[in-house]
Amino acid sequence: MSQLAQKPEDRRQDTGWRATALWLLAAAVLLWLVLVLIGQLLGDQWSRSALVRWDVSVDRELAANRSHPWNVVTSVCSFLAETITVITIGLLAFVALRLRLKRWREPLFLAVAVIGEVTIFVSTTMLVDRDRPPVPRLDSAPPTSSFPSGHTAASIALYGGLAVLAWRLGARVWLRNLALALAVLAPVLVATSRLYRGMHYPSDVAGGLLLACCWLAVTSALVLGRRSSPHHRPA
Numbered sequence: 001m002s003q004l005a006q007k008p009e010d011r012r013q014d015t016g017w018r019a020t021a022l023w024l025l026a027a028a029v030l031l032w033l034v035l036v037l038i039g040q041l042l043g044d045q046w047s048r049s050a051l052v053r054w055d056v057s058v059d060r061e062l063a064a065n066r067s068h069p070w071n072v073v074t075s076v077c078s079f080l081a082e083t084i085t086v087i088t089i090g091l092l093a094f095v096a097l098r099l100r101l102k103r104w105r106e107p108l109f110l111a112v113a114v115i116g117e118v119t120i121f122v123s124t125t126m127l128v129d130r131d132r133p134p135v136p137r138l139d140s141a142p143p144t145s146s147f148p149s150g151h152t153a154a155s156i157a158l159y160g161g162l163a164v165l166a167w168r169l170g171a172r173v174w175l176r177n178l179a180l181a182l183a184v185l186a187p188v189l190v191a192t193s194r195l196y197r198g199m200h201y202p203s204d205v206a207g208g209l210l211l212a213c214c215w216l217a218v219t220s221a222l223v224l225g226r227r228s229s230p231h232h233r234p235a
Helices: 008-043 050-064 068-079 083-101 105-127 150-168 173-196 202-224
Strands: none
Touching: 008 105, 008 202, 050 173, 050 202, 068 173, 083 105, 083 150, 105 150, 105 202, 150 173, 150 202, 173 202
C-alpha cells in the first residue's frame, strides 16, 4: 500500500514505530558505550585495583571449595541461560503470544529484549579483552571476553521479559507470582553458577546485570509503554 493510500491513523502508527526503533537504537548504542568503557577499565586501568583483587579472591575461594554435588547443581543452573535454552523458550513464548493475543506488540517486546541483549553483549565483547578468572574452569570458555556475563544478562532478559508480560497481561495470580519468582531466582542461580564454575568474575556478573536490567527497562518503556492510536489496534 502506498503512503498516499494509507489512512491518517495508519501513517501515524508507522511513524510512531519508526520513532520507537530509533529510540531503541540510540539506547542500545549508549548502553554499549558504557559497557565498553567499564570493560576496558576493568581489563586495563583497574586491573591491579582492589576491586579486581577482590574479584579474583571470590573466584579462588569458590574454586577451592567445590564438590561433586555442587558441580552437578551449578551445571543444571547454568543450563537455564544456555543459548539453546534461551532460543527454545524465547521462540515458544513468541509464537504462543502471537497466537494467543493475535497482535505483535507483546511478542515483539520479548524478541527485542532478548535479541537486543545478545547484540549488545556480543558487540561489547568484541571491543573488551578481559581474560577469564585464573582458576580451573568447569566449562569450555567461548572465544569472548569475560566481561560482561552473557549468561546472566540472557537470563534477566528472557525470564524478566516473561515476568513483565505476565503482569502486563493480567495473567492469573499464581502465574504472575511464578513468573516473578522465576525472573528473580533464575538470574541469581545462573550468576552464582557462573562464578562457581570459574567462568566469570563478580564484576562480570554485575556487568551482565547492568546490561539486561537497563535494556529490559528501555524495551518495556518504548515497546510496551508506547500508546496505539485510539482507532488502530496493532495487528
